[in-house]
Amino acid sequence: MNILILGGGGREHALAWAIKQNPKCDRLIVAPGNAGIAAIAECAALNPEDGAEVVAFCEENAIDFVVVGPEAPLAAGVADALRGAGILCFGPSAEAARLESSKSFTKEVCDAAGAPTAGWARFSDLEAAKAHVRAQGAPIVVKADGLAAGKGVIVAMTLDEALAGLDEIFGGAFGAAGAEVVIEEFMAGEEASFFVLVDGETVLPIGTAQDHKRVGDGDTGPNTGGMGAYSPAPVLSPEIAEQALDRIVRPTMAEMARRGTPYQGVLYAGLMIENGVARLVEYNVRFGDPECQVLMMRLGAQALDLLLAAAEGRLAEARVNWAEDHALTVVMAARGYPGAYEKGSEIKGLDGLGEDSFAMVFHAGTRADGARILAQGGRVLNVTARGATLAEAQARAYAMVDAIDWPGGFCRRDIGWRAL
Ligand code: ATP
Structure with a gap:
């Protein structure tokens, strides 16, 4: 089949890498893509937030399946436009995407569903x-x-x-x-991310992860989009995951269906876990970035089958083929990030890293200049590896980081510390 992925970050590179391994994938196009994605897929210039433009592109290119990476096209109704045109799409409707785009909406839905979350009030x-x-x-x-x-x-x-x-x-x-402002009770505890696929009705867990928001080692310095992640997250034990499904995720999804706006796509539940009890911090309606990179590394080619099952309403019969493995990703960012940083520094040493299904450098903000790869954003590379243990995945990832020659970049040296 011909597949279009919308987006152009490390998340979309990881999705493209996993999807491309599945023999069902014939032609793969990513819009807009980036320099790393261009090595494994076609990149197309397209405004991913313009539903009419995306539909027209799909019709011209005989696209059978669209996977939406970021939240903005979902909030803009691109999934609705595609489904309206009869094109199979992975991602929620604009109405269901309000679980991310409006915090007060999420709180109302959680209250109606009886899902435990922080006490709240809304003010204008x-x-x-x-x-x-x-x-x-x-x-x-x-x-x-x-x-x-x-x-x-x-x-x-x-x-x-x-x-x-x-x-x-x-x-x-x-x-x-x-x-409008939402004011919430402060919740103490440890945060972890829980990822499930939903086809409107059935909920299928596809992994847990923990990220590292602060820029500096030991969780110091300003917040970022995420400096690294690993999966699974030990704090989200199978018992806590079951509890979160029963008390939080399934009731919320049932409430969305009851309202006539069933949810379809990946649901990312940010949880706060304290004394064996999970409460919801937030929902996101797409994969996390960089959490997607570790999930895709663990799922590999079956990711496409799972995304298709969600889009086609077949999750009840879908199974995840788990390897009892661990994956870890280290974000390499341009010096200065998350403050002002320079663009255009050259990254060398990316060839010959021995990338395979256990170790990959996913590109986030990169640009090709002939054969040279240049940094083009704040978060630039996601150096991702997999192992039988988290320590093995971590050692493999940092060995690749050390082989990359990029004086204009930096990374945290302690990704995974909570679990190690
Ligand atoms: P992001 O895109 O970074 O996830 P967001 O704008 O969607 O952020 P939230 O996830 O709601 O916002 O909040 C961001 C972070 O603030 C959370 O990851 C958590 O660390 C902290 N936080 C949010 N709500 C609470 C709360 N009620 N108690 C304690 N910490 C909270």
Whole structure:
């Protein structure tokens, strides 16, 4: 079959790498793609958020199946446009994608489903929000309601931080995403990510992961889009995973179906685990980046069969063929990230790393200049490896990092520390 993947980061490189290994895949196109993806698939210039443009492209290129990587095209209704045109698509409708694009919507759905999450209140007025924060006290969490690329959340340890956060959000720092504010009870515990596929009805777990948000070793420095990840996450034990399915994920999915907006695609549940109890922090309606890289490395070619089963409503008969393995990915970023960084530095040593089904460098922000590979973004490479143990996966990943010659880049040296 002919397959189109929308997106152009490390997540989409990992999806392309896994899908390409499946003999069902004939032609693979990624839009917009990147320099690493170009080595294994065709890249197409296309606006992934424009439903009409994506549909027209699919019709011209006889695309049989579309996999949507990032959240923005989903929130923009691209999956609806594709399904409306009779094109098979992996990814939720715009209405179901509100589980990521609106925090208050998610809270309402969780309350209706009885899914455990932090206590919350919603405000569209600054003074009322401030009065609530003063009454509740710190620590407390203040969030812009809409999508703000992970920057609209203030985990306030003091009252002053919470009040300043409200001023910032209502002051317009996040535009329309901050027209409403959700104020949440602070949850303590350890965070982990739980990934399931959903076909509208059936929920199929496909793995757990933990990421590393801070830029520096030992979880220090500013927040980033993620500096590394590993799978599985030991804190999300089989018992906790079962509990999260029973109390959180399945009830939420049943509530979405009851509302007439069943969910189809991957659902990424961010969980907070404390004393053997899991509560929901947030849902995302797409794979995490870089969590997708470790999941795809573990799933390999069967990923395509699973995504197809979700899109075609056949998850009840689908099975994951688990290898009892571990995968770990180290993000290499341009010096200066997450602050200002330079673009255009050359990355050498990528050839001859001996990439195979146990070790791959997925490209995030790269650009080809003839035969040279140049850094083109903040997070640039995802050096990913798999092993019988996490320690083995970690050693393999860092051996590749050390073989890459890129003075303009850096990485954390402690990815996986929580589990090791
Ligand atoms: P991202 O895209 O980075 O996941 P987001 O904008 O979708 O962020 P959330 O996931 O809701 O926002 O919050 C970001 C982070 O803030 C969480 O990963 C968690 O560490 C912390 N956080 C959010 N809500 C709470 C809470 N109620 N208690 C404690 N920590 C929280």
